[in-house]
Amino acid sequence: MRPIVTVTGVGLVSPVGATAAEVFTAVGEGRSGLTRPPEGHPVHGVVDVAGFSPPIDPASVLPGPESRVVDRSIVMALRAAEDALADAGVQVGRDVDPYRIAVIVSGVGGLSTLESQVLERARRGRFGVSPYMLPGTLPNMGAARIAIRFGVRGYTSSIGTACAAGAQSIGEAVRILRAGEADMVLCGCSEAPLFPTFADAFGNARALARGWSDPTAASRPFDRRRNGLVLGEGAGVLLLERAAHAAARGARRYADVLGWGATNDAHHPTTPRPDGTGAAQCMRIALRDAGLRPDDIGYVNAHGTGTRAGDAAEATALREVYGSSTPPVSSTKGVTGHLLGVSGVVEAAVCAEVLRTGLLPPTHNLDDPDPACEMDLIRKEPRAVPVRAVLSNSFGFGGHNVSLVLGHPEPLPG
Amino acid sequence: MTDEIRTFLFAALTEMKYDAEDADDDTVFGPAGLDVDSLGLAELAVRVEDRFGVAFDDDEAEDLAMMTVGELCRSVQARIQPASAH
DSSP states (O other): OOOOEEEEEEEEEBTTBSSHHHHHHHHHHTOOOEEOOOTTSTTBTTBSOEEOOOOOOGGGTSOGGGGSSOOHHHHHHHHHHHHHHHHHTOOBTTTBOGGGEEEEEEOSOOHHHHHHHHHHHHHHGGGGOOTTHHHHHOTTHHHHHHHHHHTOOSOEEOOOOGGGHHHHHHHHHHHHHHTTSOSEEEEEEEEOOOSHHHHHHHHHTTOBOOOOSSGGGSOOTTBTTOOOBOBBOEEEEEEEEEHHHHHHTTOOOOEEEEEEEEEEOOSOSSSOOTTOHHHHHHHHHHHHHHTOOGGGEEEEEOOOOSOHHHHHHHHHHHHHHHTTOOOOEEOTHHHHOBOGGGHHHHHHHHHHHHHHHOEEOOBTTOSSBOGGGOSOBOBSSOEEOOOSEEEEEEEETTTEEEEEEEESOOOOOO | OHHHHHHHHHHHHHHTTOOOTTOOTTOBSSTTTTOOOHHHHHHHHHHHHHHHOOOOOHHHHHHGGGOBHHHHHHHHHHHHOTTTTO
């Protein structure tokens, strides 16, 4: 029998909270984390609205000299990992063999710091380039610095599947734990996209929500008037653990990760396949991996970013799996914005809270559902329905689809 | 000139978040003294090159860990004024 994989720690850096419960409360209450950029912020005047996470002093997570040229994505990754370990009551070396804990923490890397270094290079030539730039920006450095800081000596990696990367990191962690290659995995993602070049790329691609006088109204997944996504920054790290290992140390279990799936649309670098077949097959694979039938799913946390094409394609995919009768569906990005790869991690934490509380969160700003997104959409208020298992979707540029299935902690055999 | 170089080095180290408060000419840059790591030494070398218009070879930069503050000051000064001994 394959090992049960369970979540024993959650660490989040997000516009709406630092714990699973805080984020879940904000989502349930429709308390938006989206605001106008503050005066002086690099994206002030660049984007209308964004999801800003609380500032973190780099010196609070890195030794002095290391903290000067380090991207915010790495700083947030370190804070999320620290919180996940503390939440799980884990000290590496005391609660787990350093070679039996892995790290898979992903993201696009420290592009903001790269932007500023490129500008310095243009201004001052080679003297403007810091030798610290690469350890401060490479996409593997979140995972690597977590390993260095906490003494993790097992498998360490990062995954580059854009907005599917956080969910895929969780999936790969499941694979490693099932294979018996580790007892614990710190898995997740960190993204710091709120700087001019990156924001302009999304803006010029006409992907960003625009024209909303109220910033909290800008992110409106599945709504007829939606006109794009709202960029957000943050980090999310889960501590996944073999359930038997968790039980042996008396750890609390949030939820089990029952299964996952991954496919590619093989269609276009940024546009989802309109017939939804890639995402539909991804969900089917995740269900099969979990040993569940589609009807066993009581709630779907959609990718639902608020773009015209993306939301419609996801709805088509869900109808492909479920026909006209889908499980209750919502997107929590109405309050969080789109944290890119981090979304899948934050939403997995939300799913764990759904299982615990039996409350299904609504989609904020879903005032007038788009007929192209016809499904059992949860609007306005949370729905109280105890569920057995939940499904969470994440889709990324490149046509990457990842679905996770979470369920209540299962009793251990014997 | 040595004073100016020393002042520059201490200011650079402080800006780089090293604790240079108790350092003097006899303090080494490596683990026995300021404990500046390899990237820190590389950055310090680039800053000195930028400020004083001198150049370090790659292997010289690696040797900085064994040097004292005073030795580096004299080495930089010698590069600035190679003919001053005559």
